[in-house]
Amino acid sequence: MHRRDFLRTMGATFAAGTLLAAARGVDAAAMTSAGTTKLDAAAYRRRRRYARLPCGDIAYLDHGSGPAALFLHGFPLNSFQWRGAIERLSLQRRCIAPDWMGLGYTRVAAGQSVAPAAQAAMLAALLDALGIDAVDVVANDSGGAIAQLFVTRYPQRVRTLLLTNCDVENDSPPAALLPVIEMSRRGEFVDRWLAPWLADKALARSAQGIGGMCYQYPEHPSDEAIDYYLAPLCADGQKPLVHAYALGLAPNPLAGIEAALRRCTVPTRILWGTADDIFSQASPDYLQRTLANPRGVRRIPGAKLFFPEEYPDLIAEEARHLWATS
Template sequence: MDLPIGETQLVPVGDTAMNVWTAGDDGPTVLLVHGIPTNHRLWWDVVPAVAERARVLAVDMAGYGDSPAPDGQPVDLAAQAARLLDLLDALGLDRVVVVGHDLGGGVAQILATTASDRVAGLGVVDGVCYDAWPVPLVRAMKAGWPLVRQLPPSALGTALRPALRTLFAHQERAAPFLDRFVEPWERPDGPRLLSRHLRSLDSVYTQTVAPFLSRLTVPAEVVWGRQDHQMKPEHGQRLADDLPGARLTWVDDASHFVPADRPDVVAEAVLRLVDRA
């Protein structure tokens, strides 16, 4: 799939590599982190706007999209956060603005609270937090991970599409994003990888860092879809209340996939965070 701007590359990170979509040359660096079961293409319509004023890195976490998942190594939130720090080291980046959606929002919280010297600003878009996840849809998938593992790749794709479609408010925008999200899971190893991610989901990671959110001193932006019936709006409000000086943006006409439903609102929030940072 041709990108609207920039390019992707596999960046060596330790004994593995991470796929990174890079766009923009000037300004602060923004690291965009997706959730489950998406990839860097979640930010398809956000990156071009942000890249006009910043350098943007939209990453595939380990085992998602085009990033390999090293055998025998964990893929939970803490492990993903640690790999992102290794990625920053590999790219020679001291500090970045980190913005995460869904699982990526949890990863962003971990980075901000445990590696605060590397984070210049924190953005969370309908992100996992506290003990409020896995969300009902993913919880059901996690309970059936042995079945997921055994599905033919094409059958997994067939099952994912209607389930993920319910997470869009703007149905006319859903089709291309569904293709971008589902294609990696329709590859030969897709079912095994997805079942591995499902088994790793545990809210202990966001519960552990939650007491430290109120101590953060970096600028913060919280963006939440009012129609999100999975990570419900009450969690976005709580997160914004706990983050000192956080700006909360409600998106009335968006569900869970806010970067797809309303990329303009997300891009504006990211650029505000860049300016504040």
């Protein structure tokens, strides 16, 4: 094909894609080079949906097509944590990313528990509501603890499991989280930590903020991510639920799970940031020798707890490989 004909063909293809995007209500300027939607905060907010369940109105993203993948976020984040990975994986998977009860934009029913066991039950109800039988699970932080509860209670609903830095039975809750739990017991955590970070983005990214504690690179989290994560948690009506979420992490929600994990034949890949000083660096090896069908450990040098937000290409690469070989 001559170069002029090639360029004409490519231009027509792009125009057709732009028209299709417009017909679907997608901003063509927000399309990535791969043809998927760029999930900045504005796009994520527009795409947020709610599933009305007995436990509350569960906020979630439903993006992409193919077999379903379920993305489980950390504390005190919400599903926006997975935006980069979802952008990259939405051509292979229907990506479902809920906000936990007590975090993000989920509206919790009165009297509803937000402890990890209740969160696992919520996931099953959400998948039922969406007509999804089985998922590939990708999880981080306390989302990893809930993922372990989910896979041992509903093993037939999980095809594969990709775990990043998270709780394990002998490190849950980690010692570094105990001050947060104690502040939450006194009803002070949001006002003492989260509200100042929301008001001062530089503080949030400092060594004393969530950035220095949980991210490798000093530009993270971005201003829009801080707003998207923390603004709903600092609302007066939401603060007790945030504290309840933290209190649900103690006593150990994974106590006694090891025997069930030893019977768990779901293919499980483990990714672990080596600079995380919240969860033990011995935990990935514990998981590798405990699970019945481990697929190895990959350590990410210098990465901290919330590295999945900073390494979306790595998450996508590992997820694709796990899915293709399981």
